[in-house]
Amino acid sequence: MGQAVTLRQVAAHAGVSRQTVSNVLNAPQRVDPVTLRKVQAAIEALGYQPNRTARSLATRQAGLIGYCLARMPGRSLFMDPFLHTLTEAIEETGRRMLVFTAPEGAQGIETYADLIAQRAVDAFILSDTVDEDPRHTWLASRGVPFASFGRTWPKQGEQPGPWVDVDGAGACAELVRRLHSAGHDQIAFVGWCQRVTMGAAKDRQRGWQDECARLGLSEQAAYADSDSMDGAARAAATLLDGPTPPTAIVAASDLLAVGVLGELRRRKLRPGHDVWVTGFDDSVLATSVEGGLTSVRQPTEEITSALVRLLDAEHGESGVLLAGQIVCRSSAPVDL
Amino acid sequence: MGQAVTLRQVAAHAGVSRQTVSNVLNAPQRVDPVTLRKVQAAIEALGYQPNRTARSLATRQAGLIGYCLARMPGRSLFMDPFLHTLTEAIEETGRRMLVFTAPEGAQGIETYADLIAQRAVDAFILSDTVDEDPRHTWLASRGVPFASFGRTWPKQGEQPGPWVDVDGAGACAELVRRLHSAGHDQIAFVGWCQRVTMGAAKDRQRGWQDECARLGLSEQAAYADSDSMDGAARAAATLLDGPTPPTAIVAASDLLAVGVLGELRRRKLRPGHDVWVTGFDDSVLATSVEGGLTSVRQPTEEITSALVRLLDAEHGESGVLLAGQIVCRSSAPVDL
Structure with a gap:
């Protein structure tokens, strides 16, 4: 986990933007020869392996991943910086992020159904997961790819699809x-x-x-x-x-x-x-x-990279539980 | 401003979701007859006029509006709730929101160029505007539709495109x-x-x-x-x-x-x-x-509805300056 060289590291090594590296991989004719050589050298030096999905998307319109914006003021303190990091992680695989709003709970399913019917997205990242969240089983039963930040805590049985959570x-x-x-x-x-x-x-x-x-x-x-x-x-x-x-x-x-x-x-x-x-x-x-x-x-970066990995996993890894890190300040000096 | 009946009001009046109203307008065959009549009655009662753009989009894939997520922890306290409201306003016109990340300043232009070249979006909403922001003039010179939350404060001349700002x-x-x-x-x-x-x-x-x-x-x-x-x-x-x-x-x-x-x-x-x-x-x-x-x-709702209105305006209204509202609390009891 986290061992593979990323497109971002290649960009940093070559001193170019991530988009330029993406262009070198997907549309080299659009890149000037000096930059092209510099990026290719960085790819070789770091042993970068372009993501399979990103490569398969190179020949067509980038795939879109759907993400529902929740309206929860208190929780947005964490969830909103999360969205930025998640969007970067999705972009690293050559795909893009579509955000949408939907009613909470079962009422929201209609919105997901429309996005699928309109072929507006290829897959979903779910967050703001609630107990027995109806979205997961609904998507799973239709074979729509998704990865969930948060477990759904079903009364019985297993999590209905790939998930990442913090312990x-x-x-x-x-x-x-x-x-x-x-x-x-x-x-x-x-x-x-x-x-x-x-x-x-x-x-x-x-x-x-x-x-x-x-x-x-x-x-x-x-x-x-x-x-x-x-x-x-x-x-x-x-x-x-x-x-x-x-x-x-x-x-x-x-x-x-x-x-x-x-x-x-x-x-x-x-x-x-x-x-x-x-x-x-x-x-x-x-x-x-x-x-x-x-x-x-x-651990935002670990959460988002695990979500993207699970999105593309084929019935392999199905759940990732990450540890939270205690940060001590004066309201409770619990440093060991 | 704010006088026109919105899709949201129709939905509330009929007791259905916004998506259902959208379906009644764009895909009535998918709506059950009872709901269809209920929504049509609400449309008539309120005198709702479906948005021109939304109607023209009904026959094809919904248009996408691009929005760049900035990474600025302090500012995100306002900008992130703003994104939710903006996404709802865009959805009311039958379009959807694509979010992306880009480097700051001139370096970021490459990302905008790619989104246009790939036909990934039809227009942009710009925010986190900086002085003499390079994005506005670049988009304006290429005839790409956009509306900006925030002025660009050019040293001379007018704002390079439609803008909404708070005074x-x-x-x-x-x-x-x-x-x-x-x-x-x-x-x-x-x-x-x-x-x-x-x-x-x-x-x-x-x-x-x-x-x-x-x-x-x-x-x-x-x-x-x-x-x-x-x-x-x-x-x-x-x-x-x-x-x-x-x-x-x-x-x-x-x-x-x-x-x-x-x-x-x-x-x-x-x-x-x-x-x-x-x-x-x-x-x-x-x-x-x-x-x-x-x-x-x-005033988040006013800002977002003005942005969406300007996006579709044809060389009419070009700038909207809204007043901020002073909210008094005990750190400075300046109630008049």
Whole structure:
């Protein structure tokens, strides 16, 4: 994984743009001879192997990959930088990215059906996956190629198609272990409102819960009544007003964690001293708060390169689980 | 503007998805008779006039509009929600959105040339416009349709094509007027590093500067040495350590304003009391800080609908300047 020489590396080596390398491969007649030789030398020096799919597309209009833009303000902190990296990864294979909007859930299937009927796209990258997401089984049953960022958490059976995910349970369990090592034994969880049916939310909570159980710690959780900072502040208030106020709070996202920090400030409690707080996503919010927010970074480049690899895999690799990286800041100094 | 009935309104009136309305218009044979009648009744009731372009596209593959994804972490706070709204507006006209990445500046032209040569797109929406942006004149000279979010600020002459922009100068002048009315006479500006050649940055600064001059106020400005909160904090420190420390700071973006707030906290200065601070964009950051950040909201829906209208205009309307809306929070209680 990540070992193969990429078109980007060839471009950097030759000191030209990725598009120029693509032109050398697909339309050498359009490239001036000096540049052509320079790029060919770079290809040879690095042992670059053009992607099979990219080559097969060289002779016709570039294939289009469909990607649905979700409207979820809180989550977009991670998902939008992700789109840029994903688009680059798709372009490296000689294809292009079509973005579209669709209603959530089963209602959205109509949009996917239209894109297929119009031959507007060749395949889909799915993200913002929810529990028992209807898109995956629908696409799989029609033989439409796709790769999913996020699992669909079916009640039974296997994931309905290739997927890449970040091990949210693993990262949250690791946060609990580190907080416990630092002396905490009241480690609460603040999650999204119960309405949210996103597997990733439950996955993160499960990691916290299982590790608390393993360590014999109490398990207090509270939920934001909306996916907002204010909702998270109210959830934190409930916990802090309870009979055994937590000394550490693991939040399911940076947005929720910033809401928790706001509630601490209102109570003159110092993050990282009186109460330790962690987020998830390592978004721009994590560095926007005083002293910074300890968070979990998702490996964007690895996620997108795995998605593109799975899109072209022929019944080989079917799932890739990547580790999140804990980034320590002063809201929870859990460096080991 | 905004008066015409939209496909979205028809969909809401009929209680169906936008895609279903689109099907009724373009492929009625695919719609069940009950739904067909319901949608036709809604079209009649509202007096909906299907878009000319959308109708002409009904008989062939939907046209594609190209949009370049910029990699600018700070700016993406506004630009990414913008992409969702823009994609919806494009889809309302029966077309779809192709996103791509390209190097900044003149180097990126090659990518635009390829998209045109491959007939991958019919037109472009440009954003993240910089001073004397090479893309506009290049596209205009080749007769490629485009509409630009942001002006290109040519040293002389007119904007090289249709544009929509938010009046950053007007909004910042209004902030200065309100701060002055509230008793401030040391109103400083914190801008992006000088490297940033974005017209919007200078536009915002010009509004602050002209209004300070008009009111006879001193004009102190400092610049973040990178587009980061830390850079803005250092810029604020320079101002606060100067001979006449400001009592109010107008920052060119929310990200910069949050950096300024961090520096105030370090000095135990209270935002909205000791020093008033304003941002720009009304992003998620503006509500993530304690008490909230006074900021300027850009009217996303109006921007995107104007862009789509200009894309199809035939030498009529050529520029649309929209007002930003000041949103007051406790960092600068400038409510009138």
